[in-house]
Amino acid sequence: MKNILIIGCGLIGSSLVRAIVKKKISKNIFVYEKSKKNILKIKKLNLQCILISDFKNVVPKIDLIIFCTPMSQYEKIILEINKYLITKIIITDVGSSKESSLALIKKKLKKGISWTSSHPIAGSEVSGPEFGDSNLFLGKWCILIKEKNSNKKHLFFLKKFWKRIGSRVITMNSKKHDTIFSITSHLPHLIAYNLVKSAQDFEKIKKYDLIKFSAGGLRDFSRIAASNEIMWRDIFFNNQSNISKVIDLFIKNLKSFKKDIELKDDKSLIKKLVETKKVRKKIIMLKQDINKPDFGRS
Amino acid sequence: MKNILIIGCGLIGSSLVRAIVKKKISKNIFVYEKSKKNILKIKKLNLQCILISDFKNVVPKIDLIIFCTPMSQYEKIILEINKYLITKIIITDVGSSKESSLALIKKKLKKGISWTSSHPIAGSEVSGPEFGDSNLFLGKWCILIKEKNSNKKHLFFLKKFWKRIGSRVITMNSKKHDTIFSITSHLPHLIAYNLVKSAQDFEKIKKYDLIKFSAGGLRDFSRIAASNEIMWRDIFFNNQSNISKVIDLFIKNLKSFKKDIELKDDKSLIKKLVETKKVRKKIIMLKQDINKPDFGRS
Numbered sequence: 107m108k109n110i111l112i113i114g115c116g117l118i119g120s121s122l123v124r125a126i127v128k129k130k131i132s133k134n135i136f137v138y139e140k141s142k143k144n145i146l147k148i149k150k151l152n153l154q155c156i157l158i159s160d161f162k163n164v165v166p167k168i169d170l171i172i173f174c175t176p177m178s179q180y181e182k183i184i185l186e187i188n189k190y191l192i193t194k195i196i197i198t199d200v201g202s203s204k205e206s207s208l209a210l211i212k213k214k215l216k217k218g219i220s221w222t223s224s225h226p227i228a229g230s231e232v233s234g235p236e237f238g239d240s241n242l243f244l245g246k247w248c249i250l251i252k253e254k255n256s257n258k259k260h261l262f263f264l265k266k267f268w269k270r271i272g273s274r275v276i277t278m279n280s281k282k283h284d285t286i287f288s289i290t291s292h293l294p295h296l297i298a299y300n301l302v303k304s305a306q307d308f309e310k311i312k313k314y315d316l317i318k319f320s321a322g323g324l325r326d327f328s329r330i331a332a333s334n335e336i337m338w339r340d341i342f343f344n345n346q347s348n349i350s351k352v353i354d355l356f357i358k359n360l361k362s363f364k365k366d367i368e369l370k371d372d373k374s375l376i377k378k379l380v381e382t383k384k385v386r387k388k389i390i391m392l393k394q395d396i397n398k399p400d401f402g403r404s
Numbered sequence: 405m406k407n408i409l410i411i412g413c414g415l416i417g418s419s420l421v422r423a424i425v426k427k428k429i430s431k432n433i434f435v436y437e438k439s440k441k442n443i444l445k446i447k448k449l450n451l452q453c454i455l456i457s458d459f460k461n462v463v464p465k466i467d468l469i470i471f472c473t474p475m476s477q478y479e480k481i482i483l484e485i486n487k488y489l490i491t492k493i494i495i496t497d498v499g500s501s502k503e504s505s506l507a508l509i510k511k512k513l514k515k516g517i518s519w520t521s522s523h524p525i526a527g528s529e530v531s532g533p534e535f536g537d538s539n540l541f542l543g544k545w546c547i548l549i550k551e552k553n554s555n556k557k558h559l560f561f562l563k564k565f566w567k568r569i570g571s572r573v574i575t576m577n578s579k580k581h582d583t584i585f586s587i588t589s590h591l592p593h594l595i596a597y598n599l600v601k602s603a604q605d606f607e608k609i610k611k612y613d614l615i616k617f618s619a620g621g622l623r624d625f626s627r628i629a630a631s632n633e634i635m636w637r638d639i640f641f642n643n644q645s646n647i648s649k650v651i652d653l654f655i656k657n658l659k660s661f662k663k664d665i666e667l668k669d670d671k672s673l674i675k676k677l678v679e680t681k682k683v684r685k686k687i688i689m690l691k692q693d694i695n696k697p698d699f700g701r702s
Contacts, residue, residue: 317692
């Protein structure tokens with residue numbers, strides 16, 4: 107490949123720059139980043155990319171565009187680049203929810219241009235190009251969205267691309283994607299935010315200084331609840347209907363736990379606790395987490 | 405000190421054995437452990453302690469007894485050792501909830517004997533003596549329960565003991581303890597169990613193989629939800645009234661998040677997400693967690 111354009115160079119975008127350089131996937135990497143703070147960081151980091159502030163002269167020669175901005179930025183950027191897009195260009199994004207963003211893209215993107223969506227399951231609570239890592243995608247899943255009308259050539263191209271970056275690639279449609287990630291990712295984040303919010307409220311009500319005792323469990327949630335608020339607002343809004351459903355399931359189950367505890371229903375409670383324990387083993391077996399107590403952080 | 409007796413030698417008990425040996429706090433360490441599996445492990449690990457199967461000849465010469473069993477075992481053991489207890493003996497435990505266990509202890513313990521309760525904020529999702537660590541308590545809080553009728557001499561003694569083990573000691577009454585830990589520890593564990601349970605239910609309903617995509621957030625919760633079920637059943641039952649209250653607060657807040665998402669209330673949602681983010685910084689500043697993205701596990 108000759109020219110890649112990465113739009114948005116935070117944690118994911120800058121990790122892609124680093125991985126593309128490392129694997130020598132493209133001759134040139136162009137980066138469009140609107141945050142002045144991030145531009146300064148990118149220069150200071152000496153990232154091997156060409157910073158651009160205008161699409162006009164660059165987009166026509168690009169082979170692959172990767173959108174790495176928050177999803178709420180897509181529309182504005184699509185409208186800016188539409189006039190420079192030519193049929194053979196491959197476009198993808200790394201957004202964490204798909205159905206509603208793909209509906210918007212379909213409406214806004216110039217007719218005749220394909221958009222083939224990706225979702226690398228990688229990231230952390232920190233944001234910004236300084237935290238990027240060429241190994242961020244190594245061994246991680248990357249979901250490619252395949253619908254009936256998907257461009258097979260672009261799908262094949264992107265499959266190869268993500269594999270070279272180090273990901274394990276799997277395809278599914280956007281509906282299935284959004285259903286799965288509502289429970290494995292979106293709800294966990296919302297729950298973490300909500301637990302930390304509840305602890306803050308509790309601290310105010312009781313006037314206790316309690317955050318210092320967070321090593322008992324709360325600290326784990328605080329990590330996830332420190333994730334980027336713009337990115338997560340976009341995900342929550344875009345996957346609203348699935349998230350609402352899993353919130354309802356979660357509340358139903360929590361009320362059942364509460365009932366067990368209030369009735370001291372030993373049998374029912376122990377059954378639940380023993381069942382949930384099995385998931386950790388499965389996650390470790392599937393290499394979705396490290397096999398060290400306490401994440402090895404002690 | 406000449407003789408310490410540790411009753412229950414799992415993760416916490418065996419960590420205490422190791423720390424006491426390392427710090428040369430006691431001449432002898434006696435260990436009472438009823439699980440045959442654990443006894444074999446203790447022997448194999450060559451833990452420097454004397455395993456006992458009977459209290460009769462040992463308890464009368466003990467200076468300090470530390471209960472490290474699940475709280476539901478306390479009653480049975482108290483009734484067994486009562487007849488061997490003499491006034492000067494110091495007794496403590498490491499249970500994670502206090503009000504209801506102290507009420508039971510008051511009822512069951514021989515009159516004239518003091519019980520001064522401790523709660524070291526240390527542990528992890530693994531159990532058993534093979535995971536014990538002499539540094540487990542290093543720099544961690546240990547709460548000492550101080551009520552109006554507490555034995556000041558024993559409190560002073562235990563304060564010194566936990567400090568030598570490496571803990572930072574703080575005293576509070578059992579009511580305050582149980583209130584604080586209902587939100588910083590008990591609710592987070594229940595929420596983790598509940599999230600994993602909801603994911604399991606969801607997997608069954610949708611017939612999707614989704615655990616393999618748990619790196620998006622679910623895996624963090626699965627660690628806490630792998631904690632010992634007996635220990636956590638006891639905590640949930642013993643601190644039921646506080647836990648019920650924080651469940652209600654949690655559900656109230658979750659419904660408010662759900663409303664923000666359904667109404668796409670940008671301002672309200674962002675405000676919550678930005679506020680909760682601050683807690684992570686505070687936790688790191690207070691040295692309650694390591695300052696590495698993703699717990700440094702990548």
